[in-house]
Amino acid sequence: MWNAHITEEDYKIIPKEEWDIRDTIPQLAYLTHNFVRYYGKYIPPIATNLVKRYTERQDIILDNFAGCGTGLVEAKLHGRNSIGVEINPLGVLASKVKTTIIDPRKLSDTFMDLLQKSSLDISNLEEKNNEVTLSIPSKADFSSIDKWFTSKQINHLGVLRHHVFGLEEDDALKDFFKLAFGAIIRRCSLAFDGEVRPHINKKKKPRKVLVAFKDKVEDMIERMKLFSQETAKDVFTKVFQHDSRDLQKIVDDESVDLIISHPPYLNAFDYAPVFKPTMHWLDLKYLTTRKEEIRAWPATNKKLVDKYFSDLDKCLTEMYRVIKPNRKCCVVIGDCTIRKKPLATHKVIINLATDKGFKIERIISRKPWYTTGRYSYDPRALKLEYILVFGLN
Numbered sequence: 001m002w003n004a005h006i007t008e009e010d011y012k013i014i015p016k017e018e019w020d021i022r023d024t025i026p027q028l029a030y031l032t033h034n035f036v037r038y039y040g041k042y043i044p045p046i047a048t049n050l051v052k053r054y055t056e057r058q059d060i061i062l063d064n065f066a067g068c069g070t071g072l073v074e075a076k077l078h079g080r081n082s083i084g085v086e087i088n089p090l091g092v093l094a095s096k097v098k099t100t101i102i103d104p105r106k107l108s109d110t111f112m113d114l115l116q117k118s119s120l121d122i123s124n125l126e127e128k129n130n131e132v133t134l135s136i137p138s139k140a141d142f143s144s145i146d147k148w149f150t151s152k153q154i155n156h157l158g159v160l161r162h163h164v165f166g167l168e169e170d171d172a173l174k175d176f177f178k179l180a181f182g183a184i185i186r187r188c189s190l191a192f193d194g195e196v197r198p199h200i201n202k203k204k205k206p207r208k209v210l211v212a213f214k215d216k217v218e219d220m221i222e223r224m225k226l227f228s229q230e231t232a233k234d235v236f237t238k239v240f241q242h243d244s245r246d247l248q249k250i251v252d253d254e255s256v257d258l259i260i261s262h263p264p265y266l267n268a269f270d271y272a273p274v275f276k277p278t279m280h281w282l283d284l285k286y287l288t289t290r291k292e293e294i295r296a297w298p299a300t301n302k303k304l305v306d307k308y309f310s311d312l313d314k315c316l317t318e319m320y321r322v323i324k325p326n327r328k329c330c331v332v333i334g335d336c337t338i339r340k341k342p343l344a345t346h347k348v349i350i351n352l353a354t355d356k357g358f359k360i361e362r363i364i365s366r367k368p369w370y371t372t373g374r375y376s377y378d379p380r381a382l383k384l385e386y387i388l389v390f391g392l393n
């Protein structure tokens with residue numbers, strides 16, 4: 001069903017374009033983009049270029065694999081409305097916090113209070129005062145917690161979690177601090193910071209919990225200040241924790257002006273396991289997410305590959321239903337290799353989309369300029385990243 005059947009001749013005549021984006025990771029991590037490390041996101045200029053090229057102010061953009069909200073942040077910065085759909089609750093939390101403006105003074109006041117209470121509790125804990133309340137994920141939920149964290153880190157994180165989860169402020173403010181807490185989990189664990197899938201780094205000295213939290217929150221507040229100055233105030237960003245294979249209840253027929261779609265890349269990695277420790281500390285449903293997410297790895301399993309493409313096929317049906325006539329639908333995707341054999345995932349997607357009634361109008365390609373670490377997927381497998389621009393027949 002999913003074998004690429006586009007002919008070489010047909011492929012050749014599709015207009016091509018190359019984007020050469022060489023900004024470094026720090027240059028790309030501006031404003032709220034830097035709030036949390038979400039592995040496997042696209043770089044902001046991909047969204048910026050598509051938003052500027054294919055939409056006007058006040059248009060509605062759908063990002064149906066919103067991840068941590070990169071596309072939604074760019075939409076808001078450029079005065080476009082957006083709808084984000086994402087199955088992973090960590091991505092949903094990040095997408096909301098990165099696009100919700102909060103008064104920095106309110107953030108600073110709450111932060112001072114949080115910090116004071118947490119440092120007092122940590123001092124008490126070190127003096128073996130049993131009065132301190134800890135909030136630690138249960139072993140029933142997170143059985144491998146002792147593998148990833150030293151007992152000292154578990155206790156300090158437990159203190160901070162107790163105060164963050166106990167905040168009685170409104171949801172947006174509480175979510176801001178929850179995300180900051182989630183953002184330090186990897187650094188405070190025994191896992192490599194930079195690897196996509198978590199692996200123990202025997203040489204690692206984990207960061208002190210309160211120092212890491214203080215640095216993170218101070219940086220986030222500064223960025224929130226700038227974001228609120230630079231972003232449009234007259235547009236909405238709606239984020240749904242939902243499955244992109246069925247958008248019936250959340251997106252109307254022919255209602256969006258641009259789709260930017262960035263599904264998991266086949267044979268790269270599945271998302272939930274990458275965030276497992278963070279999701280447990282944030283009390284986000286790891287197992288449910290694992291069951292519901294579109295699986296992309298390992299592609300040596302033929303059933304998984306069939307299911308991956310049939311899942312994308314369902315998403316494309318929905319994308320075709322919700323896009324307005326004469327507007328564009330863009331799919332960002334990388335090819336893969338399976339047992340050293342290349343599979344042109346982007347060509348398969350062109351076939352699936354064409355069968356729905358989409359018309360491939362342009363293929364943009366870019367070479368990623370950095371790779372993601374020792375345990376990540378083979379960077380040679382991902383020579384190019386494609387942006388497939390579809391119109392409607």
Ligand SMILES: C[S@@+](CC[C@H](N)C(=O)[O-])C[C@H]1O[C@@H](n2cnc3c(N)ncnc32)[C@H](O)[C@@H]1O
Nearest residue numbers: 041042065067068070087088243244262293294
């Ligand atoms: C390549 S990432 C998107 C990253 C995003 N562009 C960003 O910059 O953060 C793919 C996302 O698809 C999500 N996902 C997987 N299955 C899904 C589904 N059935 N519905 C919605 N999202 C899903 C994953 O959790 C992951 O966040």
